[in-house]
Amino acid sequence: MRSTHQNLTAWPLRALTLAVFFNLVPMLLTTSIASQDTPLIGSSDLLSASKKATTTQDGQSLAPYVPTPREVVDRMLQLAEVTPDDVVYDLGSGDGRIPISAARDYGARGVGVDIDPERIAEANANARREGVADRVTFILGDALATDVSEASVVTLYLLSSSNMKLRPILTSQLSAGARIVSHAFNMGDWQPDAVESFNDSRGNPRTIYLWKFDGEHRP
Ligand SMILES: C[S@@+](CC[C@H](N)C(=O)[O-])C[C@H]1O[C@@H](n2cnc3c(N)ncnc32)[C@H](O)[C@@H]1O
Numbered sequence: 001m002r003s004t005h006q007n008l009t010a011w012p013l014r015a016l017t018l019a020v021f022f023n024l025v026p027m028l029l030t031t032s033i034a035s036q037d038t039p040l041i042g043s044s045d046l047l048s049a050s051k052k053a054t055t056t057q058d059g060q061s062l063a064p065y066v067p068t069p070r071e072v073v074d075r076m077l078q079l080a081e082v083t084p085d086d087v088v089y090d091l092g093s094g095d096g097r098i099p100i101s102a103a104r105d106y107g108a109r110g111v112g113v114d115i116d117p118e119r120i121a122e123a124n125a126n127a128r129r130e131g132v133a134d135r136v137t138f139i140l141g142d143a144l145a146t147d148v149s150e151a152s153v154v155t156l157y158l159l160s161s162s163n164m165k166l167r168p169i170l171t172s173q174l175s176a177g178a179r180i181v182s183h184a185f186n187m188g189d190w191q192p193d194a195v196e197s198f199n200d201s202r203g204n205p206r207t208i209y210l211w212k213f214d215g216e217h218r219p
Pocket residue numbers: 046059060061062063064065066067068069090091092093094095096097098113114115116119141142143144156157158183
């Protein structure tokens with residue numbers, strides 16, 4: 001009799017505990033995954049963060065670290081029509097998410113270049129965790145001093161002024177047919193072949209630019 005009574009009172013409590021558990025756990029997981037991405041908007045977050053950016057010991061800072069949200073990474077790689085035949089260079093590669101995604105989701109080979117040794121260590125650890133360490137390489141160095149001639153796709157999330165510094169390098173080293181995709185920032189008077197503007201899943205406006213290199217050098 002006593003145990004029946006206990007069962008009767010315990011059930012609503014158990015049901016409540018289960019309901020709270022199954023609602024809370026996915027919510028906490030979503031929050032923790034989402035918090036890896038910036039909740040801020042593509043150009044304004046990088047611009048405000050860049051006010052703190054300075055010249056580093058090993059080269060010029062082209063942009064502070066602000067990661068591209070994963071859904072925007074996907075749109076960039078789709079816009080570039082990345083295939084397993086591509087070699088994707090991300091100049092200023094942060095935690096490596098773009099080369100890693102290019103290798104893991106599109107079968108490409110990925111190369112990331114970053115001036116910050118902490119970012120390179122993080123990117124290498126992420127590549128190992130995602131099982132693509134054999135198809136991505138991270139180089140500690142200055143993007144302005146990197147040979148990008150083997151790239152068929154170059155991705156950028158740097159300031160416009162930095163894109164302009166890279167423009168003569170990219171257009172003298174890349175082969176005609178290479179694609180360049182930039183998150184949020186353009187390349188001066190070089191008109192893009194495509195521009196995609198959309199709201200991300202948080203409702204923030206995003207813009208990505210695509211240039212299909214025609215082989216003409218641009219200073
Ligand atoms: C805005 S974050 C972009 C990170 C990544 N591409 C993404 O979209 O998630 C810019 C990155 O560029 C790196 N960076 C800044 N100046 C650089 C330079 N001269 N050469 C290479 N990387 C640089 C920073 O350390 C930072 O990780």
